[in-house]
Amino acid sequence: MEILVEMRGARQQPATIRGCGSPSFQKGFAMSLLEWCQWLQHTHFATGIAESDWLFPLIEGRHILALPLSVGMVLLLDLRLLGLAFCDGPAAKLLNNLLRWSKIGFPVMFLTGGLLLITQAGKAYGNAFFRAKLIFLLLLWINAAAYQILFYPKMAQWDSARGAPAGAKFCAGFSLAVWIGVIVCGRTMAYQF
Amino acid sequence: MSLLSVFQSCSNWAPVVLIRDSKYGMPAVQSFHLMGLTVLLTTVLVLDLRLAGLGRRDYGPKNGVQVSNEGVLALPHWRADGKEIFFRGQELDSNDLVMMAADVETTPTFRAGTPKVLFRLPGPINGSLGAVSRDGQRFVLAVNVPADKAEHPPGVE
Numbered sequence: 001m002e003i004l005v006e007m008r009g010a011r012q013q014p015a016t017i018r019g020c021g022s023p024s025f026q027k028g029f030a031m032s033l034l035e036w037c038q039w040l041q042h043t044h045f046a047t048g049i050a051e052s053d054w055l056f057p058l059i060e061g062r063h064i065l066a067l068p069l070s071v072g073m074v075l076l077l078d079l080r081l082l083g084l085a086f087c088d089g090p091a092a093k094l095l096n097n098l099l100r101w102s103k104i105g106f107p108v109m110f111l112t113g114g115l116l117l118i119t120q121a122g123k124a125y126g127n128a129f130f131r132a133k134l135i136f137l138l139l140l141w142i143n144a145a146a147y148q149i150l151f152y153p154k155m156a157q158w159d160s161a162r163g164a165p166a167g168a169k170f171c172a173g174f175s176l177a178v179w180i181g182v183i184v185c186g187r188t189m190a191y192q193f
Numbered sequence: 194m195s196l197l198s199v200f201q202s203c204s205n206w207a208p209v210v211l212i213r214d215s216k217y218g219m220p221a222v223q224s225f226h227l228m229g230l231t232v233l234l235t236t237v238l239v240l241d242l243r244l245a246g247l248g249r250r251d252y253g254p255k256n257g258v259q260v261s262n263e264g265v266l267a268l269p270h271w272r273a274d275g276k277e278i279f280f281r282g283q284e285l286d287s288n289d290l291v292m293m294a295a296d297v298e299t300t301p302t303f304r305a306g307t308p309k310v311l312f313r314l315p316g317p318i319n320g321s322l323g324a325v326s327r328d329g330q331r332f333v334l335a336v337n338v339p340a341d342k343a344e345h346p347p348g349v350e
Contacts, residue, residue: 072235156275156299188220
């Protein structure tokens with residue numbers, strides 16, 4: 001089996017990968033990562049999902065259905081911290097209740113997202129929207145970690161007495177905006193393949 | 194006009210054609226659709242979970258946290274900043290009034306420190322009425338006083 005691969009930044013000299021064995025790491029990290037993505041996309045497991053009449057739509061459906069359990073729960077908390085919704089109760093109680101469900105939603109989201117990704121890994125590698133989505137997810141992780149460290153331990157002090165501090169509101173607004181970016185990038189990248 | 198012809202005329206409508214033929218038109222519309230779906234499904238999900246009794250944690254007796262193992266007679270009271278609770282401890286022998294306090298944390302979960310004695314009033318004191326100021330520095334208590342030892346304010350006998 002012979003696969004012709006056109007490398008990004010090396011369009012004049014298309015590389016040839018023989019077979020679908022383990023990738024070579026002799027051409028630098030970026031190239032080997034692309035080779036690895038190509039190899040992943042052509043594994044029996046990935047092609048099995050991609051070529052199945054019902055498996056790919058089923059996984060994609062689970063991915064979308066997990067949105068309310070993951071991103072939706074985060075959006076509700078963001079709106080509460082911004083003082084736009086659910087202001088009649090303490091944010092800490094809402095956070096604890098929502099966190100229980102997002103602990104189910106996010107693993108489903110990442111698992112199904114990973115399965116969808118491997119079927120298009122080679123194409124996703126060079127896609128600007130996919131890269132933007134990964135950067136957004138990294139920023140969201142940093143944002144969530146900052147909230148957990150800086151504001152979560154002191155929630156009891158500001159929760160019932162007054163509104164969320166400016167820093168917590170910034171985290172919420174940032175999360176809201178970037179999650180919208182993740183959804184837009186995720187949807188748009190599919191049209192680039 | 195048949196339903197098919199309505200659909201066909203819709204799909205040939207200029208704005209629809211513009212969106213369909215644009216590189217970013219369809220992704221943009223689908224993104225808004227997905228965001229709307231997320232908000233709608235989340236709202237419905239939260240309501241359904243709440244109605245099913247699954248959307249909130251029950252802090253009833255099954256999930257209660259024991260603060261004292263020496264008994265509480267009366268006046269459990271939370272300081273305004275939520276960091277300390279007060280209660281009247283039980284002194285079975287003398288029936289003294291023993292005011293207890295315990296440091297607490299509410300996040301990430303409720304945790305209580307070891308209760309300590311704040312002050313004692315010699316008994317027997319059987320009253321259970323009282324209140325604590327918001328900062329936890331002042332206490333007002335209703336106690337029984339023998340008539341011959343009572344100091345009456347003017348106008349009260």
